[in-house]
Amino acid sequence: MNQDIYVVIEHLRGQAADISYLMLAGARALAQETGGEVVAVLLGHNAQSLANNMAAGKVLYVDHPALAEFTSDAYQKALAGLIAEKEPRAVLFASSSIGADVSSVLSSHLNLPLISSCQSFSADGRPISQICGGKIMVESDLPDTTTLLTMIPGGYKSEEGQSGKSPEIIKVEAPALDDLRVTLAIYRSGSRRCGYFQGADSGFGGTRDPKSGQY
Amino acid sequence: MNIVALFKLVPDLVEELEIDQSGTALNMDFLRLIINEFDDHAIEQAILLKERSEARVSVLGLDIEGADDVLYTAASKGADQVIKLTGDFQGKSNNHAMACAVASTLKELQPDLILTGVQANTDLDGSIGPLLAGYLGMPYVGYVSGVNAVDGKVVARKEYPGGLVAEMEIKLPAVLGIQAAEQPPRYVAVTKVRQAMKTATIEERSLAEPDLSGGSTIRRMFKPEAGTRAEMIEGSADEVAARLVGIFKEIGVL
Numbered sequence: 001m002n003q004d005i006y007v008v009i010e011h012l013r014g015q016a017a018d019i020s021y022l023m024l025a026g027a028r029a030l031a032q033e034t035g036g037e038v039v040a041v042l043l044g045h046n047a048q049s050l051a052n053n054m055a056a057g058k059v060l061y062v063d064h065p066a067l068a069e070f071t072s073d074a075y076q077k078a079l080a081g082l083i084a085e086k087e088p089r090a091v092l093f094a095s096s097s098i099g100a101d102v103s104s105v106l107s108s109h110l111n112l113p114l115i116s117s118c119q120s121f122s123a124d125g126r127p128i129s130q131i132c133g134g135k136i137m138v139e140s141d142l143p144d145t146t147t148l149l150t151m152i153p154g155g156y157k158s159e160e161g162q163s164g165k166s167p168e169i170i171k172v173e174a175p176a177l178d179d180l181r182v183t184l185a186i187y188r189s190g191s192r193r194c195g196y197f198q199g200a201d202s203g204f205g206g207t208r209d210p211k212s213g214q215y
Numbered sequence: 216m217n218i219v220a221l222f223k224l225v226p227d228l229v230e231e232l233e234i235d236q237s238g239t240a241l242n243m244d245f246l247r248l249i250i251n252e253f254d255d256h257a258i259e260q261a262i263l264l265k266e267r268s269e270a271r272v273s274v275l276g277l278d279i280e281g282a283d284d285v286l287y288t289a290a291s292k293g294a295d296q297v298i299k300l301t302g303d304f305q306g307k308s309n310n311h312a313m314a315c316a317v318a319s320t321l322k323e324l325q326p327d328l329i330l331t332g333v334q335a336n337t338d339l340d341g342s343i344g345p346l347l348a349g350y351l352g353m354p355y356v357g358y359v360s361g362v363n364a365v366d367g368k369v370v371a372r373k374e375y376p377g378g379l380v381a382e383m384e385i386k387l388p389a390v391l392g393i394q395a396a397e398q399p400p401r402y403v404a405v406t407k408v409r410q411a412m413k414t415a416t417i418e419e420r421s422l423a424e425p426d427l428s429g430g431s432t433i434r435r436m437f438k439p440e441a442g443t444r445a446e447m448i449e450g451s452a453d454e455v456a457a458r459l460v461g462i463f464k465e466i467g468v469l
Contacts, residue, residue, distance in 0.1 A: 108349025
């Protein structure tokens with residue numbers, strides 16, 4: 001195991017999510033304690049330019065058509081091999097509809113510990129998490145093995161995770177991604193009322209524009 | 216299709232939460248536990264799928280005080296099988312240990328689709344659903360707000376921030392983390408639940424002793440410090456508006 005802190009960059013439809021920069025800032029705080037380097041992990045297809053302003057020592061970039069848009073199965077396969085091979089000190093994921101889909105599955109699949117809802121790190125590198133809707137904070141030990149963490153906003157500023165200098169980008173070969181069990185069919189713009197999708201037009205519900213047919 | 220919905224009991228956040236004397240766990244002595252809201256939606260989604268197809272629905276939960284009520288309520292909503300998992304898990308536990316132990320029972324049930332709540336307010340080491348998927352070698356999709364079963368697969372509506380929804384096709388067997396069922400969990404009259412108490416049978420299955428070694432060590436729990444940055448803006452509407460404009464300019468949004 002090395003002492004590097006990996007950050008899985010979250011992006012959707014060509015935009016890096018703000019949480020990615022917050023995580024880079026958090027990773028820098030943790031790397032100062034471990035003595036390692038901050039390494040961004042970018043999965044995508046023709047998405048290399050997303051890494052240009054990231055405050056990381058280097059970027060590991062995995063390019064594959066199956067990674068163009070997020071699907072849990074493709075991300076898990078791509079990351080499982082990378083994490084097992086590189087053995088970083090910690091891997092940070094966003095506590096989001098992308099990061100949460102991947103981190104827990106990898107944790108049980110790779111038999112690696114996971115600490116979730118981490119908001120910040122203490123001065124000596126201990127993750128501080130939030131549970132019970134923010135009513136309780138938990139300070140945990142960072143286990144002595146590669147540890148997965150999911151991060152929530154609140155501890156760092158996104159500006160701290162950005163840089164005017166482009167990091168070194170290292171291309172990493174993607175694993176075989178040809179027998180995926182999860183595939184993206186289509187994006188729709190969800191329209192919610194009272195917290196629930198309305199109607200039943202597609203068998204799913206949803207408010208559909210009768211002219212465009214779009215949700 | 217064989218559907219299994221799992222539920223977890225969590226602290227009612229309306230109550231005042233206290234930390235026990237060890238400083239590393241919640242004081243459970245007087246804590247009221249309720250069904251995890253997302254798990255309630257997972258059960259509802261399972262029942263909706265049953266109503267649209269020939270699905271068989273089983274609902275599982277740990278044998279904790281309050282579990283019987285949830286199971287009988289599920290039966291009164293239409294669950295075909297309700298199961299209580301018994302064992303020694305009253306003490307400190309973690310989701311990895313529970314998911315690993317529950318995975319063995321789930322294998323016996325041979326589900327096509329496992330539905331869980333996408334998260335719970337006590338999750339400190341990930342959510343049960345994706346952990347189960349990892350142990351069972353099944354695909355997982357979370358933040359789901361609608362599911363349709365079609366020809367050996369399901370199509371799930373996965374939510375992203377900003378109102379974006381992706382329709383994901385998932386081969387079965389699979390695990391889904393439900394954020395919201397397609398309709399709010401249905402209300403069941405107390406009389407119907409009482410009726411289920413007479414007609415439904417809660418099966419008991421013993422759970423293997425959870426292996427707690429995989430979790431991280433909690434150093435301390437504490438309540439967040441009350442913030443001191445709140446500024447109450449007082450005055451007339453014009454004065455408040457002027458102050459707001461000033462604040463927006465200070466932080467650079469105007």
